[in-house]
Amino acid sequence: xxxxxxxxxxxxxxxxxANLPCNHSTISGNEYVYWYRQIHSQGPQYIIxxxxxxxxxxxxxxxxxxxxxxxxxxxxxxxxxxxxxYYCIVLNFGxxxxxxxxxxxxxxxx
Amino acid sequence: xxxVSQHPSRVICKSGTSVKIECRSLDFQATTMFxxxxxxxxxxxxxxxxNEGSKATYEQGVExxxxxxxxxSLTLSTLTVTSAHPEDSSFYICSASDRVSNQPQHFGDxxxxxxL
Numbered sequence: 001x002x003x004x005x006x007x008x009x010x011x012x013x014x015x016x017x018a019n020l021p022c023n024h025s026t027i028s029g030n031e032y033v034y035w036y037r038q039i040h041s042q043g044p045q046y047i048i049x050x051x052x053x054x055x056x057x058x059x060x061x062x063x064x065x066x067x068x069x070x071x072x073x074x075x076x077x078x079x080x081x082x083x084x085x086y087y088c089i090v091l092n093f094g095x096x097x098x099x100x101x102x103x104x105x106x107x108x109x110x
Numbered sequence: 111x112x113x114v115s116q117h118p119s120r121v122i123c124k125s126g127t128s129v130k131i132e133c134r135s136l137d138f139q140a141t142t143m144f145x146x147x148x149x150x151x152x153x154x155x156x157x158x159x160x161n162e163g164s165k166a167t168y169e170q171g172v173e174x175x176x177x178x179x180x181x182x183s184l185t186l187s188t189l190t191v192t193s194a195h196p197e198d199s200s201f202y203i204c205s206a207s208d209r210v211s212n213q214p215q216h217f218g219d220x221x222x223x224x225x226l
Binding site for chain 1: 114116142144146153154155156159201203205207214215216217218219220222
């Protein structure tokens with residue numbers, strides 16, 4: 001599975017949109033982009049995933065560039081409860097072994 | 111949506127004790143479950159893949175005789191840390207996915223194991 005690169009940390013003001021980038025320049029055609037987050041002392045929580053089209057659900061939006069080499073997770077109106085470590089993972093559909101990198105520690109500032 | 115339950119949430123016990131952690135898929139059947147370990151300020155590391163009705167597959171460096179995995183039913187996998195020592199103190203997390211409905215993998219809330 002392709003490796004991903006994320007900034008180690010980011011801050012965002014409460015109520016603003018949080019935009020978390022992820023680079024996956026070696027992604028192959030059948031690999032999906034998954035986003036999970038881990039709030040302190042809890043198990044990871046699934047957020048969203050996509051292949052090449054942009055995706056939106058009740059939690060977030062996922063924007064994937066046309067060449068698929070990078071993506072951005074958008075939390076439209078960040079709240080304090082969105083403070084967590086966010087993991088971007090690239091995975092072949094059907095291969096369930098998630099490999100967690102170091103992620104981005106997002107801190108929402110009041 | 112898919113729910114994975116893990117029990118207990120916290121264990122504190124003496125060195126040499128064996129500890130069993132349960133992972134249940136509450137509203138779906140999981141032929142495969144995964145066990146992860148997370149040390150403080152580190153990311154999750156996959157320990158093993160638990161397969162219903164067959165032996166678990168362990169990642170390199172994980173001792174299968176130390177970390178016993180049983181997946182006897184489609185909704186339950188257990189991880190037993192045998193003869194636990196202080197260096198086994200960690201946050202243990204399980205996950206599973208409902209392949210029938212094509213759902214992504216969901217995680218339990220983790221078990222914090224502290225060996226004194």
